Amino acid sequence: MRTIQSTGLLVTLLLSSPLFAAKTPIASVAKIRGNVTKLLPGALEATVLEAGDQLPEDTSIVTGPKSFVKIVFIDKSELNMGPESKIVISEMNPNEQVGIISLLKGRIRTEVEKSQKPNSQNQNKFYIRTRTAALGVRGTDFQTIYNPENRMTSLLTYKGAVAMAKVDESTHQRFEVGETKVVRDDVTKAPELQKIPGKIVDEKMELKKVLASSDVVIVPPGQSSFSSQALKKSSLPVKISPVQLNALFKNTEFNEKNLVNLKSAQLDKAVEPVIAVAPQSAPADGLYNAKNGDFAPRAGGFIDEVTGLYVAPEAGSTFDSKNGVYVSDKSGEIDADTGQYVAPKGLVLDAQKGFVVEKNAEVKPELLALREDLNKSIARDVVVGDLDGEVVIAAKTLREKFIRDHVSLMLGMGGEKIKVNDRMDMDADKPYNFNVEWQIASTNRFAPLLGLSYGSTEFDDLSNRGFSQDSKAQFDMTVGLKYALTNRVDLVSKLVLDQSLYAVQTSMTPDVFKLNRIVITKINLGATAELMRSNHFSLNAEFFANMGFRKRFNDAVVSKISGFSFKLMPQYALDEKRSLAFGFVMENESAKVGTGLITNDIKREKRALELKYTMNL
Numbered sequence: 001m002r003t004i005q006s007t008g009l010l011v012t013l014l015l016s017s018p019l020f021a022a023k024t025p026i027a028s029v030a031k032i033r034g035n036v037t038k039l040l041p042g043a044l045e046a047t048v049l050e051a052g053d054q055l056p057e058d059t060s061i062v063t064g065p066k067s068f069v070k071i072v073f074i075d076k077s078e079l080n081m082g083p084e085s086k087i088v089i090s091e092m093n094p095n096e097q098v099g100i101i102s103l104l105k106g107r108i109r110t111e112v113e114k115s116q117k118p119n120s121q122n123q124n125k126f127y128i129r130t131r132t133a134a135l136g137v138r139g140t141d142f143q144t145i146y147n148p149e150n151r152m153t154s155l156l157t158y159k160g161a162v163a164m165a166k167v168d169e170s171t172h173q174r175f176e177v178g179e180t181k182v183v184r185d186d187v188t189k190a191p192e193l194q195k196i197p198g199k200i201v202d203e204k205m206e207l208k209k210v211l212a213s214s215d216v217v218i219v220p221p222g223q224s225s226f227s228s229q230a231l232k233k234s235s236l237p238v239k240i241s242p243v244q245l246n247a248l249f250k251n252t253e254f255n256e257k258n259l260v261n262l263k264s265a266q267l268d269k270a271v272e273p274v275i276a277v278a279p280q281s282a283p284a285d286g287l288y289n290a291k292n293g294d295f296a297p298r299a300g301g302f303i304d305e306v307t308g309l310y311v312a313p314e315a316g317s318t319f320d321s322k323n324g325v326y327v328s329d330k331s332g333e334i335d336a337d338t339g340q341y342v343a344p345k346g347l348v349l350d351a352q353k354g355f356v357v358e359k360n361a362e363v364k365p366e367l368l369a370l371r372e373d374l375n376k377s378i379a380r381d382v383v384v385g386d387l388d389g390e391v392v393i394a395a396k397t398l399r400e401k402f403i404r405d406h407v408s409l410m411l412g413m414g415g416e417k418i419k420v421n422d423r424m425d426m427d428a429d430k431p432y433n434f435n436v437e438w439q440i441a442s443t444n445r446f447a448p449l450l451g452l453s454y455g456s457t458e459f460d461d462l463s464n465r466g467f468s469q470d471s472k473a474q475f476d477m478t479v480g481l482k483y484a485l486t487n488r489v490d491l492v493s494k495l496v497l498d499q500s501l502y503a504v505q506t507s508m509t510p511d512v513f514k515l516n517r518i519v520i521t522k523i524n525l526g527a528t529a530e531l532m533r534s535n536h537f538s539l540n541a542e543f544f545a546n547m548g549f550r551k552r553f554n555d556a557v558v559s560k561i562s563g564f565s566f567k568l569m570p571q572y573a574l575d576e577k578r579s580l581a582f583g584f585v586m587e588n589e590s591a592k593v594g595t596g597l598i599t600n601d602i603k604r605e606k607r608a609l610e611l612k613y614t615m616n617l
Helices: 002-016 169-177 203-211 242-250 365-377
Strands: 027-033 036-039 059-063 068-073 078-081 086-093 098-111 126-129 133-137 141-147 152-159 162-166 179-184 191-196 217-219 223-227 318-320 325-327 347-350 354-357 406-420 424-439 446-456 473-484 489-508 511-534 537-548 551-553 556-573 578-594 599-616
Touching (some): 059 068, 086 203, 098 203, 126 203, 133 152, 133 203, 162 203, 217 223, 347 365, 354 365, 406 489, 424 473, 446 489, 473 511, 511 556
Parallel strands (some): 098 126
Antiparallel strands (some): 036 059, 059 086, 078 098, 098 141, 126 133, 133 162, 141 152, 162 217, 318 325, 347 354, 406 424, 446 473, 473 489, 489 511, 537 556, 551 556, 578 599
């Protein structure tokens, strides 16, 4: 009997302990649409959320496609969750009137009641945390988006003001997995690493520290700011399109439409905002300071609620002086009822890659050019950057190869040998040349080429043999045409005015030669090919056959000019617009040089290393 009583007492004590005690509800569900689930603290499986459910701290809530839920907290603050979103109600302290929400993905809209506590005007009442941002709120209406694919946090304020600051990765890890400390064994004093769980970290104090930094931005009504892993700090607040602002403000329950049902809003005229929009401090044209991290996109852009990206008006957009924003006519459309952003026809907005061509879309040069312009407008490299230590460099399609100008700078250095009748050699030590080639943009498979080169060659030990050289410098000019046979192979034809040194015999007893600089007109026919590619790295090759026209120079005649050249160039793509290559160059040429005395067979061999930098304008 005593054993039974002891067991009953133990069970009673355990059930009444904080571990087993039910947590006090801090919020309730006011409205639901679609499929929404909850995971209560300590539960192993999620259950369906229903209107009227009471929610304790540490409850996770997930919404499905086209779903929505409205949550009311004990202080009367409200939180609306949009489709395909997930939050954790991390903390809500009724006594301190401070709440913390972790937004793991998706969209939420929050209306926070001002604190009624004395002397609380300058204290944050509500915190929202994502992987890349912390938001501090004292009483306002605002919308937050977080996309885990690109780690983009986007904030749009409707009323009041919201403080926003970037959360760096080390701070995020302390929230998630706690801190790692070095501790020593009490007896052996041997050091070991010990991980302190994330819950030990005072989340509120950490968020206060983040929001007390000098990099915090205050986002006023009608303006947007965003934070990402790539940005040094949160972007400076800018006004968004008044058309989208009005639609998003009215769409409190995150209603969505199918693309076929969208009703495009008029973007080509000034629209009066339905809320009071604060003056913008950042320049309307935008700015970027790589040194201190200040970044502001061009005002008047669209927020894509799925990716979290801000699509700024393209260069050349019309400025609306009344609202202080630019009005775009190429960046896409906005649904008048929901505020949904729709990319231009033929394009889709990807969270990591930016604008990409839609599957099955007809690929035209104009569409590819628009895609590049829009990716500039979202500043993908600055805003999204390198998420996993590597930026994926996509291979260009057949229609993409020529839509932009390409400028290549080449520096070559090596050796050159001239042979006369296969029995007499003249060697040049360390000749060099510098080439510039411009591939002009085109809307089809043909691209014009222009080139200019300068070289310097000095042959060794000529004077001791009674030989001479009239000039070291040589200039070449090239015009040509490139044809894209496939996305990896191009056919090339060039017309070249080539200055080269040719051995002209001036005496037969003994043999005396002079190296004369002679301009030869040549035709080069060949191909360039990308032999292999692995993201940043590729292996490129070039092969050309050339033929020169007969040329008279004083008493000498140069004829039967022919040869070939070959390049093998490993290349590294610095980014989508710049590349660096370094490889081997080989050139062979033969000609006959005749005078009134004799005709000689001249052979020229060049071997060099070449460094090549290419920039896509």
